[in-house]
Amino acid sequence: MTGTPAGTRLLGLPPQAGADCRVLILGSMPGAASLAAARYYAHPRNRFWPLMALLCGIDAGLGHPQRLAALQAAGLGLWDVIGSCERRGSLDADIVRGSEVANPLADWLAARPGIRAVAFNGGTAARAFERHVGPTLPAALAARLALHALPSTSPANAAFSLERLAAQWSVLSRHLDRP
Secondary structure: OOOOOOOEEEEEOOOOOOOOOOOOEOOOOOOHHHHHHHOOOOOOOOHHHHHHHHOOOOOOOOOOHHHHHHHHHEEEEEEEOOEEEEEEOOOOEEEOOOEEOEEEEEEEHHOOOOOOEEEEOOHHHHHHHHHHHHHHOOOHHHOEEEEEOOOOOOOOOOOOOOOHHHHHHHHHHHHHHOO
16 A cells, blocks of 8 residues: 555645636645655646646646646646645545545635636545535635536546546636636
8 A cells, every 4th residue: 555654644735826826726635646746746647737738738748847837827726625634545535534634725715816716626625625615615705616526637537538537627718718
């Protein structure tokens, strides 16, 4: 089994969003490869960066800092619902229920009125947001955000081809057009 021994508290990565962020993409908690590399979507078989190449024209072959800059220039930001947790492996299913501490998303989103939508990279992220963050969102903030639960780009989601992911994730394009 990959990941960490039971009882180890994992800390997530910081948010990556520019001043012009219009869509925040939330994962659940970075996997072991991403945490070890201190980079979002570092697992070589994760389809996130190839998906962004299809949807936004971001060169998946660029270095991580350049990919993040291109993502931000496209109006997209990255973070995770869970800021810390215990996890026995690298999969979302390995997160120890009850050990999750959510990132301060309600305050963070409230401070960024340009964000129009939140996209969840997988069902675990959407459920964690609903459980930990949704109840803390002020009504006006909740009303301005479009929430999109999207299929995971993880290699564990083998049922979705890259093309099928792109078809589902293309819903984000309407939020990226400038007003």
